[in-house]
Amino acid sequence: MPKAVLMDHDGAIDDLLSQLLVLTMPDVDLIGVTVTPADCYIEPALESTYKLLQLMGKEQIPLGRGDYYGINAFPSEWRARPEIINALPMLINLPKAPDPYTYLSAPDLIIDRLTNAPGNVTMLMTGPCSNLVLALEKAPELAAKLEEVVWMAGAFNVSGNVQTFQHDGSAEWNVLWDPISTKKLLELELPLTFIPLDVTNHVPVTKAFLSTLATQIDYNLSNLTGQFWALTIDTIPGYYYTYFMWDILATSYLAMPEQFKTEVVKAKVSTRPPNAGQTYLDDAGYSVKIATDVNVEYFYEYLLTQFKR
Template sequence: MAKLLLMDHDGAIDDLLSQLLVLTMPDVDLIGITVTPADCYIEPALESTYKLLQLVGKETIPLGRGDYYGVNAFPNEWRARPEIINALPLLINLPQAPDPYTYQSAADLIVDKLSSASDKVTILLTGPCSNLVLALEKAPELKDKIAEVVWMAGAFRVHGNVQTFQHDGTAEWNVFWDPISAQKLVSFELPLTLIPLDVTNHAPVTKVFLSTLATQIDYKLSNLAGQLWALTIDTIPSYHYTYFMWDILATSYLAMPDQFTTEIVKANVSTRPPNAGQTYLDEAGYTLKIATNVNTAYFYDYLLAQFKQ
């Protein structure tokens, strides 16, 4: 039986690549996608999300619009990427996407889908967790309908990737955007698996990988994935090729959990400066699972095979 999946992403390039990867998974039944206005402007991000569904003939999957804005905004230049994505050759001439203001709110869609699901639902978060927390605050009884939450988030034994004023650099961006919701999610003690920087740091987007992917250019998904990753070369930091497989590595956990090394820990989240959003090990904290390592060779081969469909 296919795994029921709700996905919440925040519209960045690696989020959309993650959506594309989910759509290649034969054992996953994607029952809804919600978009958080974090690393994106929400209107073009919803259009990108819909276009990817169109590309594979699954535009009937419902979308939810996040209308909650976090505490610490992502840089504007990162958030504008969906505008470029919607103009890519494989996407620009697809039929017009729905009016982005007509979508159901993200939290309500999560509540509806969990309520009506015939089995427990896995939730994949590749952006901040705010929409899920809002949904569970509206309907806390639905915690029992969740099989697992897989979240690309956190940094435990490595440095964070937030560099901004009044911050000591210990946090990862998905947590930093809304540390209060992150702390709430951890406190719920759901079956929660974090894919933190500790493991994503092992999986950079290398030019060797992109060169191999380019040999599959006759496959539509490989062609599009290569174009999307090419847009990341000047992103973080400028002109240095240090983009990592953050979200897509977390997404691959759905299909290859046995290729990850994981650990059950007690942890917590800081909600105030100078370390707002820091995820840290804490014996007095909450129980969750974190990934610490991954078989990277298997992972890269898996991506190449999935995008060759």
């Protein structure tokens, strides 16, 4: 029986790639998608999300609109990327997406999907955790319906990827956007698996990978994902900022958990500058699972196979 998965993403290129990857998984039943206005502007991001569902013949999957804005905003240049995605040749002429303000709010859709799921649900989060926390604050009894929460977030034994004012660089962006909700999430003590920078740092978007992917250009998904990833080569705000397969790696965990090394640790999160959003190990913290390593070669081959459709 396919695994029921509810996905919450924040509209960036790697989030949209992750949504496509989920839709290629035969053992996954995607029961809903919610979008957080973090690394995106919400209207074009919902349009991108809907267009990708259309492309895969899955437009019946319900969408939820995040209307909570976090504490520390992502750079506006990053947030504008869905506008470019929507203009790509394979997407620009697809039928118009619904009015984004007709969607349920993201927390309400999460509540609806968990309530009506016949069994337990895996939650995949590739953006901040705010929508899930807001949903469980309204309906705390639904925490029991969560089989596992897989979250691309955090940096435990490595440096963060935040380069901004009044910050020491120790945090990862999905946590920094709303460290208060991250603290609340840890306090809920859910079956939470972090896919942090500790492991995503092993899987950069390399030109060698893109070159191999381009040899599959006759396959629609290889063609489209190659265009998505090509947009990451000049990642703003600086050429020195390497684009990694953050969300894609977290998503692949659904299909190949045995290819990851994980460990159970006790962790906390800082909510104040100069290290707001830093996730750190602490014996007095909350029990979570973190991924520390992955079979890199297997992962890249898995992507090439999944997008050869």
